[in-house]
Each structure stands twice: as C-alpha cells, then as structure tokens.
Amino acid sequence: MNNKGIxxxxxxxxxxxxxxxxxxxxxxxxxxxxKRVLIIDFDLSGGGISAALNIPNGKSSYHFCYDYNNNSYQEFKNYITKYDEFIDVLASPKDPRQALKMNPKYVEIILDKAIFSYDVVLIDTTHDLTDFNILTLDLADVILFLVTNDPLDLKNMRSLLSIFKDVNLKNYKVILNESVYPFKDYFGIYDIKNIIKANIDYVLSKDFYIKNIDSFIMNGKIITLDKKVASVFAKDYTTLMGIATDIFKEGELHEDA
Ligand SMILES: Nc1ncnc2c1ncn2[C@@H]1O[C@H](COP(=O)(O)OP(=O)(O)OP(=O)(O)O)[C@@H](O)[C@H]1O
Ligand SMILES: [Mg+2]
Structure with missing residues (x-):
C-alpha cells in the first residue's frame, strides 16, 4: 500500500x-x-464535531487558511486536535464570521495535506451547495450520500443525483438512513429507488435508532466505540463495517488498475 489515504x-x-x-x-x-482517521468538520458555520466529542476549543480550519494566506503556516498537525489514539479532528471555525472569510481554494490544499497524513479522511459537510461544498464533493475519493424516508429529502436527492449523472460523477454510494426517523416509513425501498432514480447501496435500519444518543453526545462518546454496540446493534454495526471495508477494497482495485 502507498502512504496516501482515502x-x-x-x-x-x-x-x-x-x-x-x-x-x-x-x-x-x-x-x-x-486505521488512523482525521475527521474534517467542513460544516463551516454550524459544525458540531468538536462539541459532540467534547474536544476543547483550539485551532480550526479557519486558522489553517489564515496562516497559509499570511505565509505563517508551518505544519498541518498544528491545526489538529486529538480525540484518541486513532482519531484526530480538524475543527470547524468557532465563529461563523470566520467561515465567511475562508476561500474555497483551501479545500484542495487541506485535503491534500490530510490524505498524506492519515489512512482515512472523513469529511462532515452540510447539504448546502456552497462553493466550498461543491469543491469538497468534487475532490473527495468517495461520497456517501445519506437519504431518509422523507419526500422532500428524496426529491432533493433525485435532483442532486441527476446533476451528478450529468457530469458523469460516479464515485458515490447511497445510504438509506432509517435510524434517524424510525417512524417514517411511507415509502418502501422499491419506491425510494424509483424516486431518487438510483440504487440504494446500504441501509441503516430503524433498529439502529439509539434512544440514549444524547448521553453519548453529552459524554463525548462515539457510539460504535461502545463495547456493547457491536452486539446489541449487530446488524447495523455489520453494515457500517461493510461500508468501511468496501471503500478500502474498491480503493485497492483502483490502485491495481
Ligand atoms: N441513529 C440515531 N438514533 C437516534 N438519533 C439519531 C441517530 N442518528 C442521528 N440522530 C439524531 O438526529 C439528529 C440529526 O442528526 P445529525 O446531526 O447527525 O444530522 P446532520 O445531517 O449532520 O444534520 P445537519 O444537516 O444539521 O448537519 C441529531 O439530533 C441526532 O442526535
Ligand atoms: Mg451535521
């Protein structure tokens, strides 16, 4: 394997x-x-990764852009906050006014630095099609689109995927996330595929609705790192494991090609 991450x-x-x-x-x-993981919080004006992980306020991607622009950038790791032995975070700006000052050209520079320092770079975004997000979608190796059983969400997803088809972007997977609104079951999978005019690659089921999710968030805990989760939510834990291993398998296939 070369030293470039996904x-x-x-x-x-x-x-x-x-x-x-x-x-x-x-x-x-x-x-x-x-795997060594960097989570980049590119939800620039409302990012919640640091808050969810109880990571103290420190440097963010805003500081990276600011220093880079002022020739005072030294090392990528100066902008990173550690969560545990495997997971680091590049936080979103604390103040939304800082986000407005971030030039989208830094998306490429940040991703380039990240990918040579980590096995996996996971980018959290918003659904807005800002310049920043469009560039991120363009540059990421893999896009995981989450969609729910909600008519508005499904109609929006159809439009978004049709844009992807127009520009021949194929490096995405669709995940139907039933766990976030377990009571929404208006459409069956067949209808959903018909509405979005695309395949559903994975399903996170209603069973993965976590009743005490708020206590995980308040304690800065990651659900899948809880020892009981792999057995209590075995089916969906296996699905998440499948998503992760498929991405690596496909990455290796491309490298061999
Ligand atoms: N599996 C789950 N079980 C229970 N609640 C969940 C689950 N997944 C998400 N939620 C809850 O649903 C809400 C939305 O989730 P989340 O913040 O991850 O969505 P998002 O797509 O990142 O939202 P935004 O577009 O605002 O960034 C949160 O309050 C979260 O706690
Ligand atoms: Mg979010």
Whole structure:
C-alpha cells in the first residue's frame, strides 16, 4: 500500500439526516479496523464535531487558511486536535464570521495535506451547495450520500443525483438512513429507488435508532466505540463495517488498475 489515504465525504440533500452521527460512527469503525482517521468538520458555520466529542476549543480550519494566506503556516498537525489514539479532528471555525472569510481554494490544499497524513479522511459537510461544498464533493475519493424516508429529502436527492449523472460523477454510494426517523416509513425501498432514480447501496435500519444518543453526545462518546454496540446493534454495526471495508477494497482495485 502507498502512504496516501482515502478521503470520504459524508453528504446529503437535506439537513438533519444523520451526517454528523454517521461521520462519527464511521470514524469509530475505522478505528476498530486499526486505521488512523482525521475527521474534517467542513460544516463551516454550524459544525458540531468538536462539541459532540467534547474536544476543547483550539485551532480550526479557519486558522489553517489564515496562516497559509499570511505565509505563517508551518505544519498541518498544528491545526489538529486529538480525540484518541486513532482519531484526530480538524475543527470547524468557532465563529461563523470566520467561515465567511475562508476561500474555497483551501479545500484542495487541506485535503491534500490530510490524505498524506492519515489512512482515512472523513469529511462532515452540510447539504448546502456552497462553493466550498461543491469543491469538497468534487475532490473527495468517495461520497456517501445519506437519504431518509422523507419526500422532500428524496426529491432533493433525485435532483442532486441527476446533476451528478450529468457530469458523469460516479464515485458515490447511497445510504438509506432509517435510524434517524424510525417512524417514517411511507415509502418502501422499491419506491425510494424509483424516486431518487438510483440504487440504494446500504441501509441503516430503524433498529439502529439509539434512544440514549444524547448521553453519548453529552459524554463525548462515539457510539460504535461502545463495547456493547457491536452486539446489541449487530446488524447495523455489520453494515457500517461493510461500508468501511468496501471503500478500502474498491480503493485497492483502483490502485491495481
Ligand atoms: N441513529 C440515531 N438514533 C437516534 N438519533 C439519531 C441517530 N442518528 C442521528 N440522530 C439524531 O438526529 C439528529 C440529526 O442528526 P445529525 O446531526 O447527525 O444530522 P446532520 O445531517 O449532520 O444534520 P445537519 O444537516 O444539521 O448537519 C441529531 O439530533 C441526532 O442526535
Ligand atoms: Mg451535521
């Protein structure tokens, strides 16, 4: 294997569909696989990764851009906060006014530095199609689109995926996330595929609705790193493991090609 990692962008067509929780859960899964992970919080104006992990306020991607722009950048690791032995975080700006000052050209520079320092770079985003997000979608090796059983979300996802088809972008997987709104079951899988006009690659089931999710967040814990989760939520833990291992398998296939 060469020393270049894989970048994965967790994206959606609507807000509140479980991107941040899924980003954190995947980080836990990659840790279980022994991979070094960087979570980049590119939800620039409302990022919640540091808050969810109880990481103290420190440097953020804003400081990276500021220093880079002022020729005072030295090392990428100066902007990173450690969560545990495997997981590091590049936090989002604390003040939304800082986010407005971040030039999208830094997406490429940040991802380039990240990918040579980590096995996996997991990027949490927002659903807004800002310049920043469009560049992130363009540059990530893999996009994981989360979609829920919600008509508005599904219609938005259809539009988004049709844009992807127009520009021949194929490096995405669709995850139906039933765990965030377990009571929403208006459409069956067949209808959902028909609405979004795309395949569903993975399903996070209703069973993965975590009643005490708030206590995980308050304690800065990652759900998939909890010892009981792998057995209590075996089916969905296995799905997350499958998503993670498929990404690495496909990455290796491309390297061999
Ligand atoms: N598996 C789950 N079980 C219970 N609650 C969940 C689950 N996944 C997500 N949630 C809850 O749903 C809400 C939305 O999740 P999350 O913040 O991850 O979505 P998001 O797509 O990142 O939202 P945004 O677009 O605002 O960034 C949160 O309050 C979260 O705690
Ligand atoms: Mg979020």
């Amino acid at each position: 970048s994965i962008c967790v994206a959606s067509a609507k807000g509140g569909v479980g991107k941040t929780i899924t980003t954190l859960n995947l980080a836990g899964i990659f840790e279980a696989l022994g």
